[in-house]
Amino acid sequence: MENIGAIIARYRKKAQMSQIDLAARLQADGIEVHSKSVSAWETGRNEIPARVFLHVCRILQIPDCLEEYFGANPSNPLALLNDEGKKKVLSYIDLLIHPMSYVKEQKIALYTAATPERDKTKKLRLYDARVSAGIGDFLDSDYYTTIEVPENDARGADFAVTISGDSMEPVFQDHDMVYVHRQETLEDGEIGIFSLNNMAYIKKFKDTRSGTFLVSLNPSYLPIPIDPNRDSFRIFGKVCRTM
Incomplete structure (x- = not known):
């Protein structure tokens, strides 16, 4: 594959x-x-x-x-043919179409008929860094793709990132894309996107009298303590939705 x-x-x-x-x-x-x-x-x-x-x-x-991707597509009969075979099939299709004998009636109307009005969409930057594995300064880079997403899904979001790893399972899976509202502070217990010592993370923010921690939802991972005097720490925003 x-x-x-x-x-x-x-x-x-x-x-x-x-x-x-x-x-x-x-x-x-x-x-x-x-x-x-x-x-x-x-x-x-x-x-x-x-x-x-x-x-x-x-x-x-x-x-x-x-x-x-998979090496074969059972739904596509052309997948059984080599390049020369595919050329012959395409040549035959061309033969059937041009005399119009085998073309469906109202073909043009089918393709030009009005389509239902599309749902409103919103453009977001999807940054290339994968959180829990990416570089912590990704928001300051131009490594991103602008994607178009349903406005209702992305309400309140300012950008999107992709998750790497299983530290936030079962809520967030590896390869999930999450929408993020940009903000520099979080309340205790909120899930956000962070940079800690130049690494990007998605974690639950834990701020107590005993200290500040980035906590995984997967119990296999220990909380990560934050030392304000030693660590380089930044909050990028609050996770507002996963896709």
Whole structure:
């Protein structure tokens, strides 16, 4: 099974496009993304959002992303054929379409019919750093992808990050994306995104007379104490929703 980053890199090189070129094409589609984010996808530092990946598949002409990832797509009969076989099938399809003998009636109407009004959406920055594994100054970098999410889901959110690891299970799973409201303080017991000694974390904030701690929801992990005199500590914001 080839990882998604390797698939993107292979097709990008096949199309003779640089990472800057691919980022520019995505920007032309209305997706705000830097070439550094393309590099982060290809090296596996960050996961590409599904919506953005679909745009990448179209730009790089990846015909079957399921086949590329899993090695086979049982739902696609073309997956059983080699490249020469696929060319013959496509040639036959072309033959059936152009005389219009086998094309469904009102084909154009089907594709141009008005679609229901889309739900309102909101644009958020999805930072490349994966919390619990990422670099603690990620909010000051331009390593991010701008994603479009349902406004109702992201109400109150200012940015999004992806979780790494199992320290916050069962509530937050590895690879979950969370929406975050940017704020510099948290109340005792609230879950937030933090930087501690240049590492990014998602934890429960515990502030008591005995000290300040970052607490995992998974009991296998011990609380992390914060020493205000020795540690470099910063609160990025409060987690307001997970996706």
